[in-house]
Amino acid sequence: MQRIPALAPGASAACRRCGRILSKRPTGPRDLPLALAITAAIALIVANSLPLMELHVVGRFASTTIAGGAYEMWEQGQRVTSILVAFCALIAPVGFVSFMLVLLIAERRPRLPPWTGEMLRWVGHLQVWSMLEVVMLGILVALIKIAQLATVDPGIGMYAFGASVLLIPAIMTHFDKADLWRRLAWAPDEAR
Amino acid sequence: MAPARLGTGRGTVTTAARAGLVSCESCHLVSRPVSRAEPGFCPRCGEKLESRRHGSIGTTWALLISATICYVPANLLTVLDTTTPSGTDGDTIMGGVIYLYTSGSWPLALVVLIASVMIPLGKLVSLAYLLISVQRGSAASHRERTRLYRIVVFIGRWSMLDVFVDTFTVALVQLQPLMSVAPGPGVLFFAAVVVLTMLAAESFDPRLIWDSANKSEPKHG
Numbered sequence: 001m002q003r004i005p006a007l008a009p010g011a012s013a014a015c016r017r018c019g020r021i022l023s024k025r026p027t028g029p030r031d032l033p034l035a036l037a038i039t040a041a042i043a044l045i046v047a048n049s050l051p052l053m054e055l056h057v058v059g060r061f062a063s064t065t066i067a068g069g070a071y072e073m074w075e076q077g078q079r080v081t082s083i084l085v086a087f088c089a090l091i092a093p094v095g096f097v098s099f100m101l102v103l104l105i106a107e108r109r110p111r112l113p114p115w116t117g118e119m120l121r122w123v124g125h126l127q128v129w130s131m132l133e134v135v136m137l138g139i140l141v142a143l144i145k146i147a148q149l150a151t152v153d154p155g156i157g158m159y160a161f162g163a164s165v166l167l168i169p170a171i172m173t174h175f176d177k178a179d180l181w182r183r184l185a186w187a188p189d190e191a192r
Numbered sequence: 193m194a195p196a197r198l199g200t201g202r203g204t205v206t207t208a209a210r211a212g213l214v215s216c217e218s219c220h221l222v223s224r225p226v227s228r229a230e231p232g233f234c235p236r237c238g239e240k241l242e243s244r245r246h247g248s249i250g251t252t253w254a255l256l257i258s259a260t261i262c263y264v265p266a267n268l269l270t271v272l273d274t275t276t277p278s279g280t281d282g283d284t285i286m287g288g289v290i291y292l293y294t295s296g297s298w299p300l301a302l303v304v305l306i307a308s309v310m311i312p313l314g315k316l317v318s319l320a321y322l323l324i325s326v327q328r329g330s331a332a333s334h335r336e337r338t339r340l341y342r343i344v345v346f347i348g349r350w351s352m353l354d355v356f357v358d359t360f361t362v363a364l365v366q367l368q369p370l371m372s373v374a375p376g377p378g379v380l381f382f383a384a385v386v387v388l389t390m391l392a393a394e395s396f397d398p399r400l401i402w403d404s405a406n407k408s409e410p411k412h413g
Contacts, residue, residue, distance in 0.1 A: 017334075017335075017402065017405075018334070018335055018338045018339075018402070019335060019338075019339075020338070020342070052360075053360075053364065055364050055365070057367060057370070058370070060367055060370070062364055062365075062366060062367065063364075064360065064363040064364050068363050069356075069359040069360050069362070069363035070359065071363075072359070072362050072363040072366070073359050073362060073363075073375060076362060076374050076375050077375075078375045078379055078380060080380055080383070081355060081359070081375065081379050081380055081383050082359075084355070084383050084387065085355060085356065085359050088352060089356065117219065117236050117237035117238065118237065118238050120219070120237065121218045121219065121237045121238065121239055124218060128349075128390075128394070131349050131352055131356075134349055134350055134352050134353055134356060135356050137303070137307075137353055137356075138352075138353050138354075138355070138356025138357045138359070138360060139356065139360050141292075141300055141303070141304060141353070141357045142356075142357045142360040142361045142364070143360075144292075144297055144300055145288075145291070145292065145357070145361060146361060146364060146365060148295050149365070149371070150365075150367075152364070181219045181220070181221070181236070181237075184219075184236055184237075
């Protein structure tokens with residue numbers, strides 16, 4: 001057991017035994033994570049409603065979104081894979097950003113709502129399965145592969161998607177999770 | 193700024209387990225459990241409290257062996273079936289890498305090779321090594337093994353790459369009767385390998401690595 005000392009902004013503390021970073025005080029203004037989360041939410045909405053990429057070949061035209069990709073997999077009989085793609089590329093990132101938005105708004109109130117701890121815990125689980133950066137690389141590889149056969153153009157959705165890939169880790173870098181945990185009041189053992 | 197290492201030198205380490213306390217894996221609150229056998233739930237965040245994850249080694253082995261079994265069809269079966277007027281052509285994971293390499297984009301071929309072939313294989317081998325070393329009570333290289341575990345957790349998600357590449361290729365190339373691409377049976381097995389190894393890494397309890405440190409070095413206990 002180790003006691004983490006009060007840290008200056010930008011400082012971090014590492015475990016004495018295994019060297020893992022135990023706590024890190026983020027720098028930057030207090031409103032930065034909320035601003036980033038709002039931007040990420042807008043970018044995600046745009047990325048999922050506009051086509052990610054468009055294909056032109058001999059007068060034919062095709063375009064797709066993330067949901068369209070998962071839908072096509074379902075149509076082709078790969079239902080399990082389709083659900084997995086939908087979860088990692090759509091449900092988990094959207095859930096993650098919406099939970100973060102709610103948490104960051106709740107955090108501004110003097111008294112934290114009772115569900116804050118539960119939600120913060122769920123954010124951690126969602127983060128593991130939110131794989132936007134992997135999806136991004138996957139789309140790029142697919143684009144280059146198809147580019148050998150037809151003309152492919154990245155759509156507007158692609159730029160919004162790129163922005164959300166960068167914004168999501170930025171929220172976590174500037175969000176002081178340890179501080180929020182410290183502020184949480186909990187029922188003492190006897191009350192349970 | 194470089195992280196400040198807590199404490200100085202190799203002082204005495206009192207672990208929570210030895211002090212009869214449990215640290216919450218979710219919010220890191222250290223609390224005194226109701227009883228050692230049935231620790232209950234974290235008073236702050238509601239996560240299930242476990243001094244060591246229950247049945248960690250058995251669960252991890254089961255998931256790891258399932259993943260190893262799925263690894264074989266994942267690499268032998270096709271992941272993409274391309275239909276053109278001249279016939280149907282199947283591509284395996286390795287076939288996709290070779291296609292990228294021969295079509296001139298070797299950096300991309302390397303990325304896919306690392307993400308789809310080397311990372312899954314590396315995860316299977318690393319997790320098996322971690323499990324065997326914990327079961328044998330190995331008291332060597334704790335820090336290195338902890339680092340290996342963290343790398344496995346960190347890079348695991350990247351092997352999903354091929355699943356996404358296949359999804360978006362299928363979604364876009366639907367130009368019947370000119371050309372169409374359908375997902376092959378290998379995709380399911382490949383996705384299964386990725387998910388099973390991710391779950392195996394989650395079910396493995398890295399604290400088990402350090403249990404032998406306390407037994408072998410009582411003066412630091």
